[in-house]
Amino acid sequence: MRLGKANKCETCRTQNPSEGANSCFGRAAVLLFSVRMCATSSAARRRARVAKPSRGRSVRLSPPVVVTELTSNLAEGAGCSCVDLGDSVRLAFVITPRGSGKVREQVREVFSVMRTVLERQPQPMAVTVQTVFLKKARDRAECERAFAECYGSRPPVTNYVLQPPCGGESLAVEAWAIGGKDVRVEHFGPQALAVSYDSVRWVYCAGVTPGASVRGVYPRALDALGRLRAALADAGSSFERVVRTWFYLGGITEPDGEVQRYHELNRARADFYQDIRFHCASLASHAPRGVYPASTGIGMSGNGLVASCVALETQREDVFLLPLENPQQTPAYAYDPSHSPLSPRFSRAVALVLGNYATTWVSGTASIVDAESRHLGDPEQQTAQTIDNIERLIAADNFASHGLKGAGARLRDLAKIRVYLKRPEDLVKCRAVCERRFGPVPAVYAVADICRPELLIEIEGVAFSRFAPG
Numbered sequence: 325m326r327l328g329k330a331n332k333c334e335t336c337r338t339q340n341p342s343e344g345a346n347s348c349f350g351r352a353a354v355l356l357f358s359v360r361m362c363a364t365s366s367a368a369r370r371r372a373r374v375a376k377p378s379r380g381r382s383v384r385l386s387p388p389v390v391v392t393e394l395t396s397n398l399a400e401g402a403g404c405s406c407v408d409l410g411d412s413v414r415l416a417f418v419i420t421p422r423g424s425g426k427v428r429e430q431v432r433e434v435f436s437v438m439r440t441v442l443e444r445q446p447q448p449m450a451v452t453v454q455t456v457f458l459k460k461a462r463d464r465a466e467c468e469r470a471f472a473e474c475y476g477s478r479p480p481v482t483n484y485v486l487q488p489p490c491g492g493e494s495l496a497v498e499a500w501a502i503g504g505k506d507v508r509v510e511h512f513g514p515q516a517l518a519v520s521y522d523s524v525r526w527v528y529c530a531g532v533t534p535g536a537s538v539r540g541v542y543p544r545a546l547d548a549l550g551r552l553r554a555a556l557a558d559a560g561s562s563f564e565r566v567v568r569t570w571f572y573l574g575g576i577t578e579p580d581g582e583v584q585r586y587h588e589l590n591r592a593r594a595d596f597y598q599d600i601r602f603h604c605a606s607l608a609s610h611a612p613r614g615v616y617p618a619s620t621g622i623g624m625s626g627n628g629l630v631a632s633c634v635a636l637e638t639q640r641e642d643v644f645l646l647p648l649e650n651p652q653q654t655p656a657y658a659y660d661p662s663h664s665p666l667s668p669r670f671s672r673a674v675a676l677v678l679g680n681y682a683t684t685w686v687s688g689t690a691s692i693v694d695a696e697s698r699h700l701g702d703p704e705q706q707t708a709q710t711i712d713n714i715e716r717l718i719a720a721d722n723f724a725s726h727g728l729k730g731a732g733a734r735l736r737d738l739a740k741i742r743v744y745l746k747r748p749e750d751l752v753k754c755r756a757v758c759e760r761r762f763g764p765v766p767a768v769y770a771v772a773d774i775c776r777p778e779l780l781i782e783i784e785g786v787a788f789s790r791f792a793p794g
Contacts, residue, residue: 388737392739392763392764392766401422404418405739405740409678414739415500415501416498417766418767418768419438419497420489420491421433421494427470428469430493430494442501450501450502451501452502452528453480453499454499455530456497457488457495457498458495459489461625463494467484467495468484478511481514484531485572485624487770488748488771489770490748498740498742515530516558517559522640523640524678525561526637527561527565529633532552532632533628534551540581541589542588545589545592548629548631551631552633565637569619569620569632570620570622570630570631571619571620571629572628574629576621577776587664587666602616603645615671616670617633619687619688620688622772622775624772634685642679646728647671647675647726648671652712663695663776673685677791681790682731683787686787689717689783690713690776691707692779697776701780703750703754704753704756706781707753711761714735714785718732718787719733729793733788733789734789736763738765738786739766740766741765741766741768743767743768745770745772745780746772746774746779747771747780
């Protein structure tokens with residue numbers, strides 16, 4: 325895989341985002357927590373629970389890749405996972421402010437949590453990408469100003485999506501930070517950012533929207549995809565390197581003329597991808613129509629469209645990407661036209677193997693078996709079926725069936741999840757199932773229409789695990 329050349333960039337080593345933001349905050353010790361990530365008592369407690377080996381045998385236990393902070397250690401409404409990949413460390417934040425003040429004050433609460441965690445890390449870290457889930461469109465401008473004050477000259481790329489938190493709060497935030505000895509962060513304007521280390525370069529694009537004058541879902545989706553391609557090019561990458569995409573579409577199940585809006589998004593995506601050869605090196609020779617990025621296509625309030633993506637550039641020979649399909653599900657790109665005249669072009673998951681670690685992006689997943697929706701009208705059963713689908717998708721035996729032995733993940737290897745609910749009144753039932761199955765993984769619960777009217781729940785996530793070939 326070719327390592328793209330960056331240009332027109334603003335380059336820095338990873339920095340603590342509190343620099344230049346002291347005017348935002350005083351001390352936040354009352355709300356916050358003591359964090360000892362990556363070499364913490366949390367990992368020690370997990371190791372202590374492992375059964376002792378039989379006498380006379382020596383067993384070396386590997387520490388977990390993902391360490392999730394216990395809820396009792398966090399500010400209310402906050403969740404955080406640490407992902408230790410050796411040459412880099414990532415933090416995944418999910419924060420729903422509990423304050424009832426103005427949006428600006430809630431943004432400061434979010435940033436206070438992140439800043440306190442980041443300042444306790446043994447190495448400088450930078451927040452690279454975040455998604456802000458908003459209840460009201462009119463709050464976006466104030467939200468943007470508040471985050472600009474907090475982050476200063478080094479802001480993350482940001483999606484603002486109209487998906488109200490299920491608890492009725494004004495906003496929720498999911499954010500990622502990264503640090504490491506050789507980690508370098510490059511900024512390419514407000515919509516693109518690159519992270520480089522150890523001959524690997526990640527490009528993150530977020531908040532890409534179509535031009536205001538473009539009308540109709542199909543032309544707007546093509547326009548947004550074109551702008552996403554331009555943002556990637558500004559950062560020295562290309563669409564061929566994309567491994568994960570997100571499309572947030574207002575009124576996703578509503579009509580656009582005589583066609584459902586989601587179907588028009590699928591038509592635009594299929595046409596745009598027609599001449600793109602994605603550089604996922606599949607080990608499976610039976611892939612029916614090539615390979616595509618992992619993806620989420622999800623509804624939001626209003627009638628807008630927001631697109632984002634992650635791309636990978638590297639020349640390392642020990643790096644490859646594997647698209648994954650679920651043996652219990654028809655590949656989305658092979659759906660019968662009755663589900664969508666042009667089927668959705670995405671893989672159920674995409675796994676990256678990088679040295680001794682595997683990262684698995686799980687696409688938006690719902691209660692579908694084969695190609696049919698299951699457990700209609702039952703949010704608990706739909707949630708359980710969705711989690712079953714994810715568990716089977718990322719399992720070691722599914723990796724092996726795709727030609728890759730020694731890889732695979734469990735539900736507890738997820739660093740964070742997003743749970744989209746069509747009806748906010750289903751939150752209690754859905755969350756109970758999620759907490760029972762996923763454990764303490766940080767989760768955001770947001771109100772959003774799912775791509776099929778009968779589906780009530782959709783879940784996505786990303787897992788990190790060890791790769792041990794042979």
